[in-house]
Amino acid sequence: MALSTLFSAQTWFSVGIRRRPQGISYWIYLPFAVAVGVYVITAATFIIIQPWTLVVLFFAGMMALAFLTTGPFENSNPENPSKIDFLLALASIIVGIYFALNADRIANRIVLLDELTTWDVFFATWVFILTLEVTRRSTGLGLTVLVIGFVAYNLWGHHLSGVLQHGKIDYQHFIEITVFTTDGIFGLPLRVAATYAFMFVMFGTLLHACGGGDFFFNFAAAISGRRVGGPAKVAVISSGMYGMLSGSPTSDVVTTGSITIPIMRRLGYPKAHAGAIEVAASTGGSVVPPVLGTAAFLMVDFAGIDYRDIAIASLIPAILYYVSIYAQVHFSSLRLGFGRMDDNLIPPFWKTLKDGGLFIVPLTVLTLALLAGYTPTMVGIFGTIAVFFVALFMAPRRVHPLELIKVLSETCYRMVPVAGACAAAGLIIGGITMTGLAGKFAHLVYGITDAQQFTTLLITAAITIVLGLGMPTPSAYILAAALMAPILTEIGIPTLPAHMFVLYYAVMSALTPPVAVAAYAASSIAQENPLLIAVTAVKFALAAFIVPFAFVYGPELLLIGPWYQILFSLVTAIAGLILIAAAVEAFLTSPLSAAERVLLALGGLGLFLPNTYTGIAAVLILAVFALWRMFGKRQSMDL
Secondary structure (H helix, E strand, C coil), rough: CHHHHHCHHHHHHCCCCECCCCCHHHHHHHHHHHHHHHHHHHHHCCCCCHHHHHHHHHHHHHHHHHHHHHHCCCCCCCCCHHHHHHHHHHHHHHHHHHHCCCCHHHEEEEEEEEEEEECHHHHHHHHHHHHHHHHHHHHHHHHHHHHHHHHHHHHHHCCCCCHHEEECHHHHHHHHHHCCCCCCCCCHHHHHHHHHHHHHHHHHHHHHHHCHHHHHHHHHHHHHHCCCCHHHHHHHHHHHHHHHHHHHHHHHHHHHHHHHHHHHHHCCCCCHHHHHHHHHHHHHHHHHHCCCCCHHHHHHHEEEEEHHHHHHHHHHHHHHHHEEEHHHHHHHHHCCCCCCCCCCCCCCCCHHHHHHHHHHHHHHHHHHHHCCCCCHHHHHHHHHHHHHHHHHHHHHHHCCCHHHHHHHHHHHHHHHHHHHHHHHHHHHHHHHHHHHHHHHHHHHHHHCCCCHHHHHHHHHHHHHHHHHHHHHHHHHHHHHHHCCCCHHCCCCCCCCHHHHHHHHHHHHHHHCCCCCCCHHHHHHCCCCCCHHHHHHHHHHHCHHHHHHHHHHCCCHHCCCCCCCHHHHHHHHHHHHHHHHHHHHCCCCCECCCHHHHHHHHHHHHHHHHCHHHHHHHHHHHHHHHHHHHHHHHHHHHHH
């Protein structure tokens, strides 16, 4: 690699190229990936193992796979690892072997009292270095720099003055908490990745291998393809349905977008427009039950709330998210004159159900398992088993043993960036724990907001979105949950709405520029600048950004309260979002003037917010809007 390339800012700030090993590299990668997958499944179902040991072995395997499947730079060899990559993968395995052999001793030692051996410090240092490199390769330099900043604060923050100062932490203290406890790298985020997240990613991978993605697209096309803006609405519905089972915006974009984006382009949609609709629709998959996304699994332990309760509470916010996207796509299509899909691309409804309707069974199994109170890990396993048995009854979609091997290896491939992000988040959480930063940060926020609820919510939303600009959704949620969620609960917001608020804005980071991972996935399909796609996607999701404020002030939107109040709030919220979407797109039944847009937006916002006074104000504003429209039309007719 040329020196100019090696030292270019673009090279270092980019994510390393994701490669699919070829030739001999493939035969090294495949059995190792399968072994890691089998270990995770076995540890989740049959083996009783210490949490620290479970995570150490998992992450050692994932680090080795990361160096084999993720190049150091975006212009690295796209097919085969380099010698350095193989050496780093080998170093990861050696580290895992060392800690596995010493697991009992390490698990039984007293932290900060029993002295670490020289070899302990040596291998722990290697874990730290390898974690930073895996983070840089899989998530980019943004999160890596943030981690390094926290490490610097841990080691030298005692030199600061004022509220941010902390007691002295030497290197051995730092490395002991970071590596030899569950408060650092091998802590909660990676444990979630090694259990809940892995099982649900495996479920989504198997579902896709059996053709589940095709069914959801065909089903969406059958019910909405003949409507105005047909292909765009198909993108919204199919992405929501697939996201309901995959929980991954990037996976959703690649799966459904590979079909919907080219169709939209053929019908005249601009490249950025087509990509943005798919990105906005796919991002919402991480808030759609029953699977949700990796960040929701982290919420189980961070908030101490059952996954079942999180999935139930997320139902109405997910509905509101997709209502806002669908409405905006509808009014945009009317304004720009986009029509329906071609008839030859729209499958018959009943034939679609006949060919793939059995894919509804795994969704039912997941839901019933959640309601029955099983752990998220077991729910994911039950769902995977359901997909396998459903495929047995569908001859073209049966899964053969070789395909199961590929599913396991593909699951590990998809988990690499998740593991890297979770390990980095563990480093950050360890730093917050060691220094007491959460309490210091709360002190600063209280000084700014004077503990006012709305102002604190605004700052929380802004901080979470800003964090999401440089890191994946799970990392953004973890950091925001550690710093801001305790502040929200202290000012009187219940735990569930507080963490759902943080989760929702962390999810939106997948479409928020400049680091919008879903937009980068769509850019390769739409052949358009990812930044332009991300900016346009934010416009399509604009109304969705206010949903969290509504369910904080109206917990009935989280299915908390009497059924009639929940129903009334849902209906008014849907009506409000539709009106806001029309105002954003400047079109209702005909183009809207600037004054009409303002009236419609204010009226929609009043209906959306769960407050009697804003509701009455909204009715009055909408009455003025209706009179304005009638008067304007009559005046134009007189002219």
